[in-house]
Amino acid sequence: MPNKTIYVSDEDLPLFQRAQDLAGGKLSAAISIALRRYVEMEEGRQEGYDEIVVKVGQGSAVRKQRFSGVLLGEWGRTVGSRVEMFRVYRSRKGKYVLHVDRSPDWPDGVSSGPGNWLENLFSREALRTYLGLADSTWGFVQGEATLEVVETFEELRGRIPDELYDLIADLAARPVVEDLDI
Template identity: 80%
Template sequence: MPNKTIYVSDEDLPVFQRAQELAGGKLSTAISVALRRYVEMEEGRQEGYDEIIVKVGQGTGQKKRFSGVLLGEWGRTQGSRVEMFKVYRSRQGRYVLHLDRSPDWTDNSGAENWLEGLFSRGTWRTYLGLTDSTWGFIQGEATLDVVDTFEELRGKIPDEFYDLIADLANRPAVEDLDI
């Protein structure tokens, strides 16, 4: 195996030492992993792709990272929830759907609808600080779905959104102009 000499400045030495510790004592492993990730991300960036980080799960959830380009986003309300759809094309040509659903808010004012609740006697007493406000919510959630073809998104996203981004699905992430 060929040897490569890397010169490290005194101020960077602690970083290299920490990387070696994290890699189980093998600095070459740490450097190889870092360079692999750098090359992958830089090639993707040059091709027009971004590093995408999304939250998945309930509450704070877990973060997922991939290289992709955003094709579009669409929001709608469903009852007392807001749903936000984002569709990406990954660097490998797959399609990624990130769906973020807001918490389900409930109002305990006893009103039949929000307008009635806004002007109710109990609401005004809360506004004036004469009584405590009561409200609650059920935790929201976010999901990530990866499909091989754009057509597999049909039925997973609103039809209007599907039609809006269908034309974008096959376009390159970056178009080089000779101008």
């Protein structure tokens, strides 16, 4: 097996030691894992893809899932006393990813959670969400979020609102980054 020498500054020694500890004493394994992830993410970024992290699950069973993709579109709607947010991504591997975030079923038409609904509507966290500085979330109230991956764009029909499907149908056929010769 060929050897490669890596020179490490004194300031970075604790980082390398911690990586070696986490990799079970094998620094080369830690470096290979890190480089593999770096190359994958950097190649995706150069191709126009972003690292996407979404929350999936319900209540205390929420977990995060991560993939490389590009957002094609999002659509929010109210269904009865629930709010639904649909986001459609194209993955780096050419699949389509549907993330749906559903609020809890609010009693008596209240649509902003516990407490005074008007106060919640203008809360700091709500304003951050409206401005796009935070993901939509239903706070400490149990909503539900799902993630579904489909092979073709046509498989999204019926899974997302028709308006969103029509809006992103043209985008699905376009390349992530279009190089202009100008």
